[in-house]
Amino acid sequence: MTRAIQPLQPIKSTFSHRMLRIAASCWLIVASVGQWLFGFYILLFYGKTTLTSDFERWNRVLPHGYVAGDWVGNLIVGIHVLLASILVIGGPIQLLPWVRHQAPVFHRRLGQLYLVTAIVVSIAGLVMVWTRGSVGDTIQHYSISLQAVYIMGFAYQSIRYAKARQFNQHRIWALRLFMVTNGGWFFRVGLMSWLVINGGPVGFDPQSFTGPFLTFLAVFTYAIPLSVVLLELYLYACQTLNKTLNYLVSATIFLVTLLTTIGIFGATLGLWFPQIK
Ligand code: HEM
Numbered sequence: 001m002t003r004a005i006q007p008l009q010p011i012k013s014t015f016s017h018r019m020l021r022i023a024a025s026c027w028l029i030v031a032s033v034g035q036w037l038f039g040f041y042i043l044l045f046y047g048k049t050t051l052t053s054d055f056e057r058w059n060r061v062l063p064h065g066y067v068a069g070d071w072v073g074n075l076i077v078g079i080h081v082l083l084a085s086i087l088v089i090g091g092p093i094q095l096l097p098w099v100r101h102q103a104p105v106f107h108r109r110l111g112q113l114y115l116v117t118a119i120v121v122s123i124a125g126l127v128m129v130w131t132r133g134s135v136g137d138t139i140q141h142y143s144i145s146l147q148a149v150y151i152m153g154f155a156y157q158s159i160r161y162a163k164a165r166q167f168n169q170h171r172i173w174a175l176r177l178f179m180v181t182n183g184g185w186f187f188r189v190g191l192m193s194w195l196v197i198n199g200g201p202v203g204f205d206p207q208s209f210t211g212p213f214l215t216f217l218a219v220f221t222y223a224i225p226l227s228v229v230l231l232e233l234y235l236y237a238c239q240t241l242n243k244t245l246n247y248l249v250s251a252t253i254f255l256v257t258l259l260t261t262i263g264i265f266g267a268t269l270g271l272w273f274p275q276i277k
Helices: 015-051 055-060 071-095 097-102 104-132 138-163 167-181 183-198 212-223 226-238 243-276
Strands: none
Touching (some): 015 071, 015 183, 055 071, 071 097, 071 167, 104 167, 138 183, 138 212, 167 226, 183 243, 212 226, 226 243
16 A cells, blocks of 8 residues: 555554554554453443443442432433443444455444544533532543543544545544543553552542542643554654654553553453442
8 A cells, every 4th residue: 555545554664664563553452452341341330220220339430420319410421421332342443454444334334423422422521520520630620621622623623534535634533533532541541550550559649539640640641642642653653764763652652552451450350340240
């Protein structure tokens, strides 16, 4: 394929470009498994409690999840968490090359569903933060709100370029959207990775859910998403012949893959599995 039609692949098949591809594939495989585990938790925990009308159980994981009598607020929480499963299960499916090439109609339909769902989940999330309240402090609340703005802006750009049939730009914006939409997942995985590595809470107070580490994590996950910064570095490295940069970006992605693996392990055993077993 030529560079003109395939900007997300390295321009040459040098060793340093192959390393970039391997690093990105490793991260994507690990992240896909981690997101599907999060998706199964959402379906099994929120799906089951919703079907059995056992809404009080939401408060075991969400301090502001269910408020007796406030059916509008509860409905918004329900919409937020249940539709979130479409994003965390559907996102990695959209990135599977096989789906893109062999099932283009499915890819298009799932893409449309993903875009609409991302916007609805973000609006519901904004309502939750600013009406019901959320764990953490004001910096965390502003940071996650900024994430909602990015999600809606990137979704708009992605739709715009798809409609204009500029598919290179569409794919780049869709990848940026994938990164910001997964902010909540990155936050949980980052937090659990930190807890596993330190053997417990360091740099924050688990009771108030505030402290320097959580401020850092919220700002660099939501407000200035490092996931998007790394994606941009990867896209740039794919187009350059600067071997040093390519190795540096590959090494960073490998390191992130290791931290992601640790975080998924911690989140699955510490957060998700205990709620569904
Ligand atoms: C679009 C991607 C998003 C996904 C996939 C997502 C997913 C989820 C899930 C699954 C939960 C339940 C967490 C658990 O059971 O451990 C949750 C909670 C929550 N989300 Fe989101 N979310 C997203 C975006 C947002 C945004 C943009 C905001 C705010 C602007 C937001 C605000 C919240 C709040 C306030 C809670 C409840 C946490 C608490 O009670 O403190 N979410 N989200």
